[in-house]
Amino acid sequence: MNHNEEYELREQLAGLLWGGFAPNIILLREFDHRKAGVILDGLHFSAWILLGHIRARHKTFLQFMKHPEKEIDLWPKAQWPENHQPGKEEWNKAIDEYEAELNEMIALVKDPEIPLFERQSNGRNFSWAAMTVLHHTGYHIGQLKTIGRQLGVW
Template sequence: MENTRSESIEGLVREQLVELLKGGFAPNVILLREFDHRKAGIVLDGLHFSAWVLLGHIHARHTTLLNFMKDPGKHGNVWPDAPWPQNYAPQSQQEWNAAIDRYEADLEEMMAIVKSPNTELFRKQENGKTLSWAAMTTLHHTGYHIGQLKTIGRQLGVW
């Protein structure tokens, strides 16, 4: 009975992590696809980034954490400096959409890892972190910067 309860709780945690990785009630990929690529390169007064830079930064950090989840022994450095892209604007709508496609593909891969009952989400790795920590860090980091992107979009009249 206890094992069934533990499995049920773990299943619920997996389900909720996946929901939050998507962005919860405001899915990140939908928000990014709604953003007008022609406004993605605008840097508002007082900021040092555009929506394009935020997308690049979000994806860079996400990639680091995904690599850790795929091979924790090889990718134990989970918090190196995440790059901030130097170019502030996509060259075209195709470049903007391709960047979103890459982010979405990596997000799907991370969610598949979290969903898999074969993934040991709570086992401490050599660096002291767990795969559940990586998933939660991803959703926290992404949520923080998606909030910034949403604010920029509102200021620019995207929504």
């Protein structure tokens, strides 16, 4: 892969991590915090639980990218936070923290000094980590969007 191709791939990964044509941060900020703790019939999660779960997985992969030399379990048992009805400040703080973590991962992905394809001691590389995060986040953001539609957020 030449320099231009690698640059293009890094930019594409960064754009997809941000959410592509539907940025995750915008979607989360549009979600009415007063409905974030509602669990619809037939589901075991609310928007609040989904945001906490997304962040927990994201943090694991971010730690791997920041400290690849550490033995980090990249797929620990799923972390599903306890549900409650967050206040506006708590909801916004969680989104702010997620946005900061997301920006940190995007900066790593875009940094040409970061070896995106180099296998680390656990056999994984940073491009795999970024793609896993965007796949996992996309799946759960889709669920969050569906919950929001059912609750009349959009």
